[in-house]
Amino acid sequence: SSQKLRNLAQALSPADVRIGGTYADFLNFDPTSNDTNCVDVTSPGSQDDKLESFTTGGFEFTLSGQRWDNMTRFCDQVGWDILWDFNLLDRPDGKWDPTQAQKFLDYSSSRGVKIPMFELGNEPNLYIRKFELDIGADQLAQDYSTLRDVLSQMPQYAASGLYAPGVNNLDTFSSSRKYLAEFLQSGCDLVSEIALHHYYFKASEASEEDFVDVSVMDSLKTQLEFAYNISSSSCRLRKPIRFTETSTASGGGVPKVSNAFVAGFLWLDKLGLSATYGITRVFRQTFLKSSYALVTQTLRPNPDYYLSVLFKRLVEGPVFRVNTQDLTPSVRIYAQCVGKSHYNYPDGAIVVYYLNVGSDAGVLSLEQFSDPAVHLFILSPGDEEGMLSRKVKLNDQVLEMNGSDLPNLDPQPHSGDVELAPGTFGFIVIPGANVELCKQYHRHDDGKDVSC
Structure with missing residues (x-):
């Protein structure tokens, strides 16, 4: 990697990086593979085209041991801790098969790779719509129990945290609220914290004015209040909450807006509200690639990058x-x-x-x-x-x-x-x-x- 990229990444440290998302559910790990190419997750084409490819396996790709070594070396150099997202679609008999995960963990452990955080899949409450696959909340809890059993046998990762279920936009979808409640009733004791995803709006439906609308900003309060109420009613002890994926607009962000100065209003307000509500981590989507990236593919910082660096340097602790x-x-x-x-x-x-x-x-x-x-x-x-x-x-x-x-x-x-x-x-x-x-x-x- 270039020195410029390392400097840009290191300025945000200490930080956690989530290696996951939709593409995690199509990843196979092969430590001996010679394939060092990156999957192009920003290729042209509509979202529907991409989802059609997902359902037919067209986006399956392999992560080689060499590429994983390069990724973890970079994270060590810049001071980033890893949240790793396992392939939840690896389920030949209706439940998650940990064989691939075990191979990945064995390899990582042999290299002394630190992975303090894990999750399974990406927004499993939407699988029925995206992939015509129904993984119920109870089954997801069983899958997390399997993952915990695997990790408990590995000294390197036995103490690593699990974060779930990664449902999206509780303020918009009652199905997300139902899924979260059902998951926590079965799996609250399995996870370290509740994981949520949040976007204010869809990129295809947003305008510049939405980025400075205080009613849009206040919609985040609704999501957080839903989350805390569900946690309180579903768990013996209320769990902490983190955003493991969040930005302004879903679908890659709004071109020429999500990467402009105006995006900083929603971003800073989200950070402030998250602190007010005691959110433990906010994983910004993304560091590189798409309109909502902090840094362009030519390594030019967008305005939100500098805002993020200043926030990291200046803000912490009691609210x-x-x-x-x-x-x-x-x-x-x-x-x-x-x-x-x-x-x-x-x-x-x-x-x-x-x-x-x-x-x-x-x-x-x-x-x-x-x-x-x-x-x-x-x-x-x-x-x-x-x-x-x-x-x-x-x-x-x-x-x-x-x-x-x-x-x-x-x-x-x-x-x-x-x-x-x-x-x-x-x-x-x-x-x-x-x-x-x-x-x-x-x-x-x-x-x-x-x-x-």
């Missing part, structure tokens, strides 16, 4: 409520403890992050803090394309790669109240906030001993 009574609903604000590792902020510092999809500026008052000094990381469109710009400015400076190196993402010092300009989003660090809960959090190596 705080922000008084927004003086702001319009088009201004959305979140606050958490600040990350310390990159910018070396003091214990007790917090970060406020916002998005303004309205036409008027808002003002964030910081009068409650004795120290008025703040650091601004304000993102705005990078050129005359405006909301559809493929470039982004940080504090009015266009962000550009310098060869294989990322630009410096430096803050702008400021004092006092902060204007939240329309059509922007960003982060406001308050180094001298001296928030006690953040001081406690920062003094622990991982923050796990502090609840909020």
Whole structure:
């Protein structure tokens, strides 16, 4: 891999990467194969054409040991932990056959490959529609029990977590809610966390205006409330929740929109709401390929890439409520403890992050803090394309790669109240906030001993 690709990936670390999705259900592993070609998952053709190929086995492909070695070496180099998605369609007698998985695990274990997370298949609640195959929730729980039995016999992976069932859009489909409830009634104790997928809309039905619609943003709350209610009623103890696949629009994203500046409003709001609801992980679809990718196939960062890097560097830990009574609903604000590792902020510092999809500026008052000094990381469109710009400015400076190196993402010092300009989003660090809960959090190596 190129140094530029490694630098782009490493800037997001520590991170988890999901190697899976629809194509996981057509993957065969052969450690001795000489095939080092990648399957082209973005070839032209309609989704219906692709699904027809799926049902006839036209998309089956082989992962060789050599290619797997290259993939895991790359993940080690850039600091990514792997969530591996096994082929759930490998079921000759109606239940999952772990033979292929065992071969993959034996090979990976012999290479010392770390795989802390596993799942089976991709959105199994949709198999009946996509593949004319009905894998009921009870059967899926039995399949996960089989996978747990396999992993328990392998010291390298016995402690790895299982994440399921990977159902999509609870807010839209009652069948998804039913599937999740039935799975948890049978398999709640088998999984480490509940896995969900979420998209706001279909790419074919979306417009630019949907990306700045607060009612669209609020639809995510409905999904999360469904998930927590189902977990509470179906499990002895409510399980944590993660998004193992999520982006703006399903079907690869909206061309020229999901990869533009405007996509950042939904992305940042999703991160803020996920933190507010205690979501443990958010797996962004995708790092490379398709319109919703963070990075283009020519390794040019899209605006969401820089937003993601800043979020990773600046935001972590306990979540705080922000008084927004003086702001319009088009201004959305979140606050958490600040990350310390990159910018070396003091214990007790917090970060406020916002998005303004309205036409008027808002003002964030910081009068409650004795120290008025703040650091601004304000993102705005990078050129005359405006909301559809493929470039982004940080504090009015266009962000550009310098060869294989990322630009410096430096803050702008400021004092006092902060204007939240329309059509922007960003982060406001308050180094001298001296928030006690953040001081406690920062003094622990991982923050796990502090609840909020």
